[in-house]
Amino acid sequence: MSKVLIIYTGGTIGMKKDYDSGSLVPFDFAHLIEHIPELSHLDCELKVITLSLIKDSSDIGLNEWLEMSKIIETNYTQFDGFVVLHGSDTMSYSSSAMSFLLQQLDKPVIFTGSQLPIGDLRTDAKENLISAIQLALLQKDGVPVIQEVGLYFEYKLYRANRTTKINTEHFKAFESPNYPVLVDSGLHMKINHQSLWRKKEENSHFSVTQRMCDEVVLCKLFPGFNPNYFESYLGAYQPKVLILETFGSGNAPRDKHFLDQIASLIQSGIHIVNVTQCIGGGVMMGYYENSLYLKDLGVISGKDITTESAITKSMFLLAENLNRDDFERAFHQSLCGEISE
Ligand code: ASP
Numbered sequence: 001m002s003k004v005l006i007i008y009t010g011g012t013i014g015m016k017k018d019y020d021s022g023s024l025v026p027f028d029f030a031h032l033i034e035h036i037p038e039l040s041h042l043d044c045e046l047k048v049i050t051l052s053l054i055k056d057s058s059d060i061g062l063n064e065w066l067e068m069s070k071i072i073e074t075n076y077t078q079f080d081g082f083v084v085l086h087g088s089d090t091m092s093y094s095s096s097a098m099s100f101l102l103q104q105l106d107k108p109v110i111f112t113g114s115q116l117p118i119g120d121l122r123t124d125a126k127e128n129l130i131s132a133i134q135l136a137l138l139q140k141d142g143v144p145v146i147q148e149v150g151l152y153f154e155y156k157l158y159r160a161n162r163t164t165k166i167n168t169e170h171f172k173a174f175e176s177p178n179y180p181v182l183v184d185s186g187l188h189m190k191i192n193h194q195s196l197w198r199k200k201e202e203n204s205h206f207s208v209t210q211r212m213c214d215e216v217v218l219c220k221l222f223p224g225f226n227p228n229y230f231e232s233y234l235g236a237y238q239p240k241v242l243i244l245e246t247f248g249s250g251n252a253p254r255d256k257h258f259l260d261q262i263a264s265l266i267q268s269g270i271h272i273v274n275v276t277q278c279i280g281g282g283v284m285m286g287y288y289e290n291s292l293y294l295k296d297l298g299v300i301s302g303k304d305i306t307t308e309s310a311i312t313k314s315m316f317l318l319a320e321n322l323n324r325d326d327f328e329r330a331f332h333q334s335l336c337g338e339i340s341e
Pocket of ligand 1: 010056
């Protein structure tokens with residue numbers, strides 16, 4: 001019988017209404033089947049592991065990502081697929097991080113959550129959970145169909161490291177602006193085979209990286225931005241990567257003060273990565289003069305990567321201790337489908 005491991009980390013999905021008190025209380029995932037009898041029709045064995053501490057996803061970071069990846073590493077050979085239940089707020093960050101940590105993945109790891117608690121009458125949690133498990137079980141000729149970290153929400157499976165949370169109100173909370181949907185769940189599961197990820201070296205084995213570095217900061221530009229702000233990065237706490245969210249296709253002010261600050265950050269050893277603040281499309285440095293200056297100073301193009309992936313990819317690459325050129329080369333490469341080459 002096929003086996004799926006569910007890793008429960010917290011978030012709205014794990015709540016139910018206590019009708020006596022009227023408030024939301026955590027749902028005991030050890031009794032999953034008792035609460036969701038539909039799961040017994042799936043014809044598979046389900047095991048639930050709960051993270052050492054259940055958290056709102058605002059509290060999830062590097063330690064939890066390493067804990068989740070350790071759980072998957074320990075159980076990798078015993079299960080056909082993995083479902084991670086996670087709060088939706090930072091799900092795109094966590095699932096992007098996992099896509100870098102779980103190397104040469106050849107089984108499905110599906111993140112999901114919900115906008116309404118699983119115990120709410122109008123919940124979206126049941127459909128999200130049941131479909132995520134079905135996707136984790138999906139095989140063709142004994143081989144898993146999904147061999148990457150995916151994010152399933154509201155009838156769609158996305159490549160996780162291409163997603164971003166776009167809505168706090170609608171059930172359709174995620175979007176993958178620069179990469180096609182992997183599976184569309186309607187009457188049938190419509191699989192977009194040509195968009196699925198396959199590891200680059202067929203004979204390589206699954207392994208887990210147990211290191212990440214948090215010395216990454218994010219700065220979103222806005223008209224009227226005061227470049228003196230950058231001086232704070234040259235003080236006592238100096239980050240190793242600055243993700244700069246620029247305008248449109250990678251443009252920034254051309255005034256001397258701004259560009260001098262960028263130049264001194266780079267000279268001090270900080271990698272600056274240019275990502276767009278637009279929801280879709282990417283950075284094309286040199287397309288406009290206002291991005292050519294950045295290119296000439298040595299700013300790295302983030303192309304069409306999401307901010308979530310740029311941050312977690314930087315955390316992953318920093319732990320590899322790469323020199324400037326190797327960092328830039330690795331950043332431009334698609335490690336697990338997070339960027340268009
Ligand atoms: N605040 C919750 C979280 O991200 C929201 C959710 O689960 O959707 O943990």
